[in-house]
Amino acid sequence: MHCLATVLIRFDNVSKRYPGGKEALSRVSFEIDSGEMVFLTGHSGAGKSTLMKLIIVMERASQGQVFVHGLNVNRIAEKQIPPLRRDIGVVFQNHQLLFDRTVFDNVALPLIIAGFQHREVGRRVRAALSKVGLTDKERVLPIALSGGEQQRVGIARAVVNRPQLLLADEPTGNLDPGLSAEIMKLFHQFNQVGVTVMIATHDLELVSRLKKRELQLHEGRLVNHE
Amino acid sequence: MALLANWVTSAMTWMVLGIALALPVFLYLVLLNIVALSGDFDGNPRISIYLQQDATASETEQALRLVRDHPDTQEVKLITPDEALADFQARSGFGDVLNSLERNPLPPVIELAPRNTEPYALRQRIVEIEAQPFVDLVVVDLAWIERLFAFVSFGERVAWALTLILSLGVLLVVGNTIRLAIESRRTEIEVVKLVGGTDNFVRRPFLYLGFWYGLGGAITAWILVQTCLQFLAGPVELIAQSYQDDYSLQGLSVMNSIGLCLAGSALGILGAAFAVSKHLHTFSAAMVAEG
Numbered sequence: 370m371h372c373l374a375t376v377l378i379r380f381d382n383v384s385k386r387y388p389g390g391k392e393a394l395s396r397v398s399f400e401i402d403s404g405e406m407v408f409l410t411g412h413s414g415a416g417k418s419t420l421m422k423l424i425i426v427m428e429r430a431s432q433g434q435v436f437v438h439g440l441n442v443n444r445i446a447e448k449q450i451p452p453l454r455r456d457i458g459v460v461f462q463n464h465q466l467l468f469d470r471t472v473f474d475n476v477a478l479p480l481i482i483a484g485f486q487h488r489e490v491g492r493r494v495r496a497a498l499s500k501v502g503l504t505d506k507e508r509v510l511p512i513a514l515s516g517g518e519q520q521r522v523g524i525a526r527a528v529v530n531r532p533q534l535l536l537a538d539e540p541t542g543n544l545d546p547g548l549s550a551e552i553m554k555l556f557h558q559f560n561q562v563g564v565t566v567m568i569a570t571h572d573l574e575l576v577s578r579l580k581k582r583e584l585q586l587h588e589g590r591l592v593n594h595e
Numbered sequence: 596m597a598l599l600a601n602w603v604t605s606a607m608t609w610m611v612l613g614i615a616l617a618l619p620v621f622l623y624l625v626l627l628n629i630v631a632l633s634g635d636f637d638g639n640p641r642i643s644i645y646l647q648q649d650a651t652a653s654e655t656e657q658a659l660r661l662v663r664d665h666p667d668t669q670e671v672k673l674i675t676p677d678e679a680l681a682d683f684q685a686r687s688g689f690g691d692v693l694n695s696l697e698r699n700p701l702p703p704v705i706e707l708a709p710r711n712t713e714p715y716a717l718r719q720r721i722v723e724i725e726a727q728p729f730v731d732l733v734v735v736d737l738a739w740i741e742r743l744f745a746f747v748s749f750g751e752r753v754a755w756a757l758t759l760i761l762s763l764g765v766l767l768v769v770g771n772t773i774r775l776a777i778e779s780r781r782t783e784i785e786v787v788k789l790v791g792g793t794d795n796f797v798r799r800p801f802l803y804l805g806f807w808y809g810l811g812g813a814i815t816a817w818i819l820v821q822t823c824l825q826f827l828a829g830p831v832e833l834i835a836q837s838y839q840d841d842y843s844l845q846g847l848s849v850m851n852s853i854g855l856c857l858a859g860s861a862l863g864i865l866g867a868a869f870a871v872s873k874h875l876h877t878f879s880a881a882m883v884a885e886g
Binding site: 447448452453478482 | 782783785786787788789790791792793794796
């Protein structure tokens with residue numbers, strides 16, 4: 370039984386059906402405590418991305434309730450979504466970097482939105498970049514970076530605001546094993562300082578190596594329960 | 596956002612907006628000048644009584660007395676044929692031609708300023724005077740002025756209609772340009788929303804852009820109008836001088852210029868606001884690949 374005070378994410382009988390009839394998620398229920406590190410596994414199309422989208426309210430559940438920080442996100446107004454997202458760092462497979470801005474500007478974006486002063490922005494961006502090992506790439510444009518470096522910029526941006534929750538969808542998707550392991554180590558480090566981490570991946574080897582909790586999805590359904 | 600980096604688009608937009616704003620302003624100035632010119636005539640209508648050309652001096656004297664003694668008469672003035680000729684020579688520039696004439700073709704004129712200037716009373720008075728035997732022609736300036744003011748009112752209506760239509764045009768042009776700007780920044784907007792940017796945060800740069808387009812358009816309009824005025828000022832002064840008048844073309848006052856800039860900026864922000872409210876909602880920050 371999870372102590373309610375520390376439950377960060379709770380899915381309660383959640384289903385998501387897209388127009389066209391496809392049921393991406395079916396009666397999914399689980400709880401994630403603050404400070405946990407959880408792997409979301411399953412084949413392509415199993416519903417991993419959909420599940421993450423529901424957490425950041427990019428989509429709303431067709432049935433059931435989704436709670437983040439005790440807040441029923443299915444019911445919240447449009448206006449309440451930005452503050453929620455500001456406390457969640459997201460890393461997606463296709464980076465979502467702005468190619469006409471420098472690495473610095475890309476990583477600084479969440480801080481600018483949050484209204485930080487110029488000097489503080491600089492401090493935090495450099496701290497995030499050093500964590501991912503890209504300090505010397507500050508003034509570079511993303512187009513000049515390798516796939517792995519672009520991914521790391523995405524991670525830096527996701528953590529620069531020190532969010533409580535970090536969501537990563539296939540963060541090692543197109544990286545070689547060595548790089549993948551490094552990225553995973555980063556996530557593990559973030560988790561060790563208290564960040565709740567959820568990683569969707571179908572790299573089962575990485576999952577087994579870290580021996581963390583695993584939520585297994587199969588065709589929209591949770592297969593194993595803790 | 597370095598949205599003004601594309602100078603060509605900005606310049607073209609400013610030109611279009613400038614033309615749209617310049618047209619009603621220019622029409623307004625034309626009307627302003629017409630009203631100023633016609634201000635030489637005071638509001639009081641004058642009845643000009645043209646006597647028969649061959650009226651003798653005593654007949655003229657008699658006519659004058661009759662008119663003067665009428666209770667409705669406020670002021671009377673007689674212009675003798677000689678005085679009329681001299682005045683005509685001085686003003687018209689036909690002096691040489693007139694000198695070659697054998698006799699003075701001009702009749703005596705009695706200028707009458709009536710007390711009762713009501714249109715109905717005036718018409719009555721005119722009918723009365725026309726009935727007199729020695730009167731050849733009665734001319735009333737009133738009709739002329741009424742017609743002039745009617746045209747000016749019409750012109751003002753046209754100016755307002757034009758202003759409304761062109762303001763709508765400005766809104767549409769700004770709205771469309773902003774829409775294109777939004778489309779071209781689509782990725783950026785989606786990322787900002789993903790990272791938790793509020794709608795206002797996304798909206799603000801586009802409103803600023805609308806403001807600059809509107810202000811730039813107003814300034815361009817001001818330049819266009821001033822250029823046209825410069826173009827016209829010379830000939831207008833020449834015409835005025837030939838009428839013994841030292842009239843010079845009235846331009847845009849400081850207040851009007853500031854008003855123009857404010858109007859342009861307001862229209863710009865408004866147009867941008869419409870475009871933003873219409874097109875920002877079609878974004879849903881949905882970029883994640885199905886996994």
